[in-house]
Amino acid sequence: MSNQAELDDYKQQIADWYSRRSSNYDNGDWHPRIAHRLVEYAQLRSGQQVLDIATGTGLVAIEAAQIVGDEGKVIGIDISTGMLEQARRKVKELQLSNVEFHLADAEALSFPANSFDCVFCSSALIWMSDLLASLRLWHHFLKPGGLLGFHAFADRAFVGGVVARKVLAKYGVSLLFNQPTGNVEKCRNLLQTAGFKAIDIQSEEDSSYISLEQAKGIWSNGLYPVPGQFPNPLLQLSPEKLAQARSEFDAELEALQTEQGIWNDITIFYAFGRKAA
Template identity: 45%
Template structure:
C-alpha cells in the first residue's frame, strides 16, 4: 500500500473514531429509504459494508429475525464499539460485527442475500472492483442497496474545495464517481447487475455554525490535505472560508445541499 493510501486510510480511521456523537435524527432518516428499498425478508443473510454505528445493520437484524443473519463490517473501532453497545442493548443474537477494511473483504461466493452500504461507498478506493466483489458475494437473485450523494451535493464542502484550490491544494470530490443516476446505472450494468433502480431524495439543511463546517471538512479524508499548508496560510484559508459561509448565509443560515441517491440492483 502506498504512503498516500496509508495516509488516506488512517485519516478515515481517525475521523470516524473521533465521532462520539455520530448518531442523530438525520442519520436514522437517511438510513430508512435504503432499508425500505431492499424489502428485506425473514431468514435472509445480510452484509452491511462500512456499518458505522450499525444503524442499517441493526434495523436489518430486526427484520430478518432469528432465522436470518447480519454481518456489519467497518474499519473504525470507535464506530464498532458504539454499534456493539446498541446490539447488546437490543439483545440481538443474529448480528455480528467485524473490524475490516471495506476494500479488502473476502467472503465465499454466494454468501449473502443482501449487501448494504449506507453513505460510505465514496470512501472505497476502487468502486468498480468493490461492486464486482459484492456481485460475487451475493446469491443469484441477491440484492445490493447503497446510498451516495449527488456530485453537486454538500454545498459547504464544494466551497471548501474551491477555497483550498486557490491555495494550491486539490481536494478530491468523493461524489464524482457515482454522482448521478446515469453513473450509478452504468457502473452496475458493467458489473452485471440488473433491475437497477435509483431514487433521489433531498436531505439538505441550513448550517448555522461555520466553525463546525470547517472542522468537518478539514478533518475528513476529503479535506485533511489543507494541513499541507504553512500555519499562517492555513489560518488565512480558514478565515476566508468562514467569511464566505457567513456572506452566503440568509437569516435561516447557509443552505447545505444534500441531494442523495438510493440505489438498488439485483444479481442476475
Template identity: 45%
Template sequence: MPSSLNLDSYKQAIADSYDRRSSTYDEGEWRKLICEHLLSYSQVHKRQAVLDIGTGTGYLAIAVAKKVGSQGSVVGVDLSSKMLNQARSKVKEIKLSNIQFQLADAEKLDYQDACFDYVLCANTFPWISDKETTLKSWYRFLKPGGRIAVHTPADTAYVGSVVLRRVLATHNIELEPSNRLGSIEQCKELFATAGFRNIEIKQEQHGRYISFESASAYWKSIVEAPTALSLKISDDISQCSPTQLAEIKSEFEAALVTQQTEEGIWDNLTTLYVLGQKPDVNQPSSYKDESQ
C-alpha cells in the same frame, strides 16, 4: 475474526475518527434516518442473508436482523472496533442470535461467492477509495438475483464542502478525490460497470438552512484538523505558505457570504439511494431510472 487491521493512513484516520465518536454516535438522528430510508427502499424480507457494510453501532444491522427473522442472518462489518463494541452490546442486550459483527475493511472482504441475498451500505460508501473494484467484489458475494442498496450524498450536498472544494480547485488543490460519486448518470454508470442491472436511483432532499459559522467550520475540519479528508489534501496544503492559506481561507469565506440569506445559507442535502440487482440467469435484465 481479526482483533486489529493493517490499515493505511487514510483508513486508519477513518477508524480513529469513528472510535472517538463511538460513545455518542447514536445521538445523531440524521444517520438513523438514512438507515431507515435505505431499509425501506431495499425491501429486505424474511430468511435472507444480508451483509451490512460499515455497520457502525449496528442500527441498520439490528433492524435488518429483526426483519429477516430467525431463519435469516446478518453480518455487519466495520473498521472501527469501538463502534462494533457498541453494536455487540446492543445485540447482547436484546438477545438477537441471527447477527454477527466483524472487524474488517470493506475493500478487502473475503467471503465466498454467492453467499448473500443482499448487500446494504449506509453512511459509508463515500469513504471507499476504489469504488469500482469494491463494488465488483460485493457483486461477487451476491447470489444470482441478489440485490444491493447503497446510500451516498449527491455531489451537491454539504455546502461548506462544496464551496471549499471549488475554491481549492482554483489553487490546484483537489478535495475529496474519491468521496463523491458525481452526477446521477455517473452513479448509474459505476454500478452498471460493476455488473448490476435493474438499477434505480431514489433521490431525496433533506436540505436546510444553516448558519455561516456552521458552513465555514468545514475549513477547520478539513484543512486544519487531522481527519481522513484532510489527509487527502495534506500534501498540497503543506506546500502552501501561511499567507497563501490565509488567502484561500478568505476566498472560501467570501464565497460563503455570497450565499447568505435572511434565513441563513442553504445546505443542499440531496441524498441518493442506489438500488441494483445481480442478474439471475432466469430473469431478463433491465435498466431503470426512478429518480424522484
C-alpha cells in the same frame, strides 16, 4: 475474521476519525432516518442473509436483523473500533442474536461467493480507495439475484464541502468529496460497470437551513481525512496559503447567511443493483 484489520495510513486515519465521532454519531435523527430509508427500499424478507459494509454504529444492520428474523443473519463490518463498540452495545441492549459485527476492511473481505441476499453500504462508498473494485468485490459475495444498495450524495450536497472545493480550486487543490457519485448517471455507470443489473436509483432531497457555525464545521479538522484522496491534498499548500484559503472559505459562507441560516442542500441517491439471476 480476526479482531484486527491491517489498514494502510489512509484507512487508519478514517478509522481513527470515526472512532472519535462514535459517541455522538447517532445524535439527531438524520443518520437513523436515511439508514431506515435504505433498508426500506431494499424490501428485505425473513430468513435472508445480509452484509452491511461500513456498518458504523449498526443502524442499517440492526434494522435489517429485526426484519430477517431468527431464520436470517446479518454481518456488519467496519474499520472503526469505536463505532463497532457502539453497535455491539446496542445489539446487547436489544438482545438480538442474529447479528454480529467484525473489524474488517471492506475492500479486503474474503467471504465465499454467493453468500448474501443483500449487501448494504450506507453513506460510505466514497471512502473506498477504489470504488469500482469495491463494488465488484461485493457483487461477488451476492447470491444470484441478490441486491446491493448504497447511499450517495449529489456533488452539490453539503454547503461547507461545496464552498471548500470552490475556494481551494483557486489554489490548485482538487477535492473529490461526492463527485465520483455526484449524480444519478455516475451512480448508474458505476453499478453497470461493476456488473449489476436491474439498476434503480431513487433521488430524495433532505435539505434544510443550518447555522454558519455548522457550515464552517467541515474545516474544523483541517478537512482531514479527505474521502478517496491520500495524502491529504491540502498538504501541498503552505501554512500561509492555507490560512488565506480558510479566510476566503469563511467569507464565502458568511455571504450566504440569511435570517434563517445557510441553505444546505442534501440530495441523496438511494442506489440499487442486482446480481444477474
